[in-house]
Amino acid sequence: MKFICNTRELSTACNNVIRAVSTKVTIPTIEGILIECGSNTLSLTGYDFEFGINTIMNVDVVEPGAIVINAKVLCDIIRKLNNDEVTIETNGTSVSIISGAAQYNITGIDADDYPELPSVNNGKRIELEQSIIYSMINQTVFAVADTESSKPVYTGLKFVIENGMLTMVGVDGYRLAIRKESIGYDGEDIEFVVPKKTIKEIVKLFNLEDDKKISILISKRHIVFEIDNYSIISRLLDGEFIDYQAAIPKVSSTTILINTNDAIDCIERTLPVIENNQKNPIRCLFDGDQMRVSTVSSLGRVVDYTHANTSGDRVEIGFNSKFMLDALHASDTDEVKIELGGPVSPAVIKPINSDSFIFLVLPMRLKNEN
Structure with a gap:
C-alpha cells in the first residue's frame, strides 16, 4: 500500500476517528485505526465493538492496500509533521511515514485481524436538518444519566418518531427533558435509544454553517449517522424506558412566569456557599411578584430575590441548584413558565406559549433553616 495526501486533512481525519478507538480493552487491533486505500480514496476506521467512526477522503493512491496502525502513535506522528504532504507506504506490516525531512518506520497490524463493522443495510432511513437535531440534543442530553447506577437504558437519549414528529427524551431519575420538533417524516413509527457517548460524538462532527442534512439509518440493534464524509455507527440500548408522558403532572396549584436569565442569575449567586449540591439544596419561595432563593451551608448563608409573576398558591420548595x-440554561426562550403542584411535586419548566420543550426537576427535602 502507498498513498500521498495532505497532512492537515489526514491529521483532522485521524483526530476525529481516534475518538472511536478503544481505551478500555487492551486488544492491539482495536487500539488502532484501520487504513484502507482504494482507487484514489482513503478510508479510516476506528471501532471499539460498540461505537465506530469511518471517514473517506480523496488522496493520491500509488498502490491500494490496507493496514492497522496504533491510533495514538499515528495521530501523534501526523500532528507533529510540518510539511504539507505526507507519504505512507507499507511492506507487509512495516509502515513508512515520510513528510519533508521526517521519516518514521513503525510496525502495523494485518488488516485482516480488524473486526468487521455491523451491517445496517436494511435499516429505516430518515434525514434531518443539522441545526434542528443540534438544538434538540442540546435541550435534552443534559438530563441523560452519566452512569448505569439506575438503569442502563437511561444512559441513552430516546428518539420517538411518529406522526411527522420527532421527540427526544433524556432522564436520569432526578430530572426529565423532552423536546419535540416537526420533521415532515411520513414513514412508519420508530423509537430507539442512542447511547450518550454516541450523541456527544456526533455533535462534534456537526458543521452548523453548512445546510446539508444528516442522514440516519436505523436497524433493530444499530444506528448509523452520516454527516458529511463521516459515518458513525453505534449499538442501540435495550430496556424498558420510562413512560415519560405519564411522568408529566397533569395539574398544578402554582404557576410562575419568570425571565430565564433573571432566574439563572439569582440561582448562580447562591453557588459560592454551596459545598455539595446533594446536601445543600436551594430554597425557592414563590410568592406574589418575586422568587426568593436562599441556601445555607457550613460556608455561610445567602438570600437573593428576583422578579416573578406568581399565580396560585404560595409555595416553598427545595431543588438541586445544578439541576x-x-x-x-437549556431553555431557548427569554421567559419560561414554571408549574408546581406543591413542595413535594416535580417542577415543570416549559415555554410560555408552546410545548416544544418540557423539563421536569424533582424537588429536594428541605430542613428548617434554624
Whole structure:
C-alpha cells in the first residue's frame, strides 16, 4: 500500500476517528485505526465493538492496500509533521511515514485481524436538518444519566418518531427533558435509544454553517449517522424506558412566569456557599411578584430575590441548584413558565406559549433553616 495526501486533512481525519478507538480493552487491533486505500480514496476506521467512526477522503493512491496502525502513535506522528504532504507506504506490516525531512518506520497490524463493522443495510432511513437535531440534543442530553447506577437504558437519549414528529427524551431519575420538533417524516413509527457517548460524538462532527442534512439509518440493534464524509455507527440500548408522558403532572396549584436569565442569575449567586449540591439544596419561595432563593451551608448563608409573576398558591420548595440551572440554561426562550403542584411535586419548566420543550426537576427535602 502507498498513498500521498495532505497532512492537515489526514491529521483532522485521524483526530476525529481516534475518538472511536478503544481505551478500555487492551486488544492491539482495536487500539488502532484501520487504513484502507482504494482507487484514489482513503478510508479510516476506528471501532471499539460498540461505537465506530469511518471517514473517506480523496488522496493520491500509488498502490491500494490496507493496514492497522496504533491510533495514538499515528495521530501523534501526523500532528507533529510540518510539511504539507505526507507519504505512507507499507511492506507487509512495516509502515513508512515520510513528510519533508521526517521519516518514521513503525510496525502495523494485518488488516485482516480488524473486526468487521455491523451491517445496517436494511435499516429505516430518515434525514434531518443539522441545526434542528443540534438544538434538540442540546435541550435534552443534559438530563441523560452519566452512569448505569439506575438503569442502563437511561444512559441513552430516546428518539420517538411518529406522526411527522420527532421527540427526544433524556432522564436520569432526578430530572426529565423532552423536546419535540416537526420533521415532515411520513414513514412508519420508530423509537430507539442512542447511547450518550454516541450523541456527544456526533455533535462534534456537526458543521452548523453548512445546510446539508444528516442522514440516519436505523436497524433493530444499530444506528448509523452520516454527516458529511463521516459515518458513525453505534449499538442501540435495550430496556424498558420510562413512560415519560405519564411522568408529566397533569395539574398544578402554582404557576410562575419568570425571565430565564433573571432566574439563572439569582440561582448562580447562591453557588459560592454551596459545598455539595446533594446536601445543600436551594430554597425557592414563590410568592406574589418575586422568587426568593436562599441556601445555607457550613460556608455561610445567602438570600437573593428576583422578579416573578406568581399565580396560585404560595409555595416553598427545595431543588438541586445544578439541576435547575441545567434546565434553565437549556431553555431557548427569554421567559419560561414554571408549574408546581406543591413542595413535594416535580417542577415543570416549559415555554410560555408552546410545548416544544418540557423539563421536569424533582424537588429536594428541605430542613428548617434554624
